[in-house]
Amino acid sequence: MNELPTIPEQNAAAPDVVPPAVPAQPAQPGQPATSAAESFGELLQRPLSKVVIGFLLLFAALAWSTHNRITNLRYDVARSLQKGDATSNETSALARQVQEQTKELQAKVGALEGRQAEAQSQQLALEQLYQDLSKNRDEWALAEIDQVLSTASQQLQLAGNVQGALIALANADRSLSRTDKPQFITIRRAIAKDTDKLKALPGIDMAGVALRLDNVIAQVDTLPMLSDHRPVAPSELARKTAPASGKPGAPGPNAFTTGLQQVWTSWTGEMWDEVRQLIRVRSADTPEALMLSPSESFFTRENLKLRLLNARLALLSRNEAAFRSDLIAAQDTLVKYFDTRARTTQAAQATLRQVQSNNLAIEMPTLADSLNAVRTYKAKP
Known part of the structure; x- marks a missing residue:
């Protein structure tokens, strides 16, 4: 493979050639010494110095522009952070509200599930009870009364259904009275006691x-x-203040004076009503209402x-x-x-x-x- 030619370094070893020393020229009498300003001017005239100065000016302009951009960016970031904090606070408040509502809904759902489970368990118990019942009519009637009273008691405690409880007690007493057996007297006495309690409640x-x-x-x-509320329309005011028309004026020399007086009264009344409609003073606890x-x-x-x-x-x-x-x-x-x-x-x-x-x-x-x-x-x- 062909190797790339190597470029000799500038600082490579070169033959030790010492340039001949230039003898210092003695200062001629009457020749002024070069000042620092002239040296700087000569330095500026050099091409390399102009390039360096141009780069420095360009770098300074870029630095100034970058500084302005960074400052503007800081302001934008600060405003964005403030908006983000406000949004975060609102989001936190909404999240807390949603959490509270979720907890309430969960509690309600839990209560409904508990009631549903209770209802299902009662239904299963009722089905099992009906399956295990014997053919004895008294046992069947007592099981039915027990279920009806249990349901009425739940309705009474949950919804305050007093009329439903009274109807359930009356139906239970009616079912027991049909059998006409003395062993049910204790149950009927308890039913009558509960009925009196419900009837004694304030209606x-x-x-x-x-x-x-x-x-x-x-x-x-x-x-x-x-x-x-809005101001009264001028047409309504005119109808309220207009004199009765269509009636013939009283004959005599004072008819013209009476007409002028009526016109003046009408005009002044209309003007006064319009002035009253311009300003209306009302008291309100909440001005936004x-x-x-x-x-x-x-x-x-x-x-x-x-x-x-x-x-x-x-x-x-x-x-x-x-x-x-x-x-x-x-x-x-x-x-x-x-x-x-x-x-x-x-x-x-x-x-x-x-x-x-x-x-x-x-x-x-x-x-x-x-x-x-x-x-x-x-x-x-």
Whole structure:
């Protein structure tokens, strides 16, 4: 293979040739000595020096440009970090909210699964019970009464279904009365005792309260809001202030004067009404309620409806805390965003106060006496 020719280095060993010494020229009298400025000028005239200086200037320009870019980049990075911190905080808040909602949903799902498992176990127990029942009519009737009372007791504790429990007790007593056997007297006495307990509970007109809430929900769209008020149209003012026309003036020399007086009165009345419409002083605890856009007003009404619907659901499930919380929130919304001087709003507030006066925190009795009496009789040999 052909080898590349080697380039001799500049510092390679060269024949030791010593240039002849140039004798120093003595300074001629009258010849001025070269100054530093002239030396620098001669240095600038050299081509290599010009190139070096050009590179230095170019390097300085690049350094200055790089410095500016780095500074701008720092500012951009700082702004991005600030935006990222704000976004991270919002994301963290949303994540915490989602976690809380997830925990609540998991708790509800767990409760539903527990109830479903309980219902399934009861169903399996009922099926097994029916399979193991003998042909004895009394045992079959007692098993049916036990299941009915168990279901009524669960409905009474979970949903406060007093009427359902009373119907179940009445059906059980009716089934036992058909057999007409003295050994069932103890069970019927326990059923009568539980029936008296349920009848002694303070009555709550659930249907009536729910109907009042439905009426308020239906009126939400017609309730006047603080942001709905607008100045009266000039045409309406003209109709209010215009004198009665079509009546002939009184004959006589004062007809012209009377006409001028009527025209002047009409003009001054219209001007005064227009001036009154320019400035309107109203007191509002929340100034933002006066500046709601149509879409915000729509969503405010929808939120009020949702609050009332939640209160209705809490009423039917006898959830005292949720019932009162939703009613208080609905009343606060009425006071904050709606015109409380309007009769319809005042009527809605009165209805909500009347609904809120109902006490749902009633401790429901159990059907333990009847269930224990039935199960004790079944356990006898």
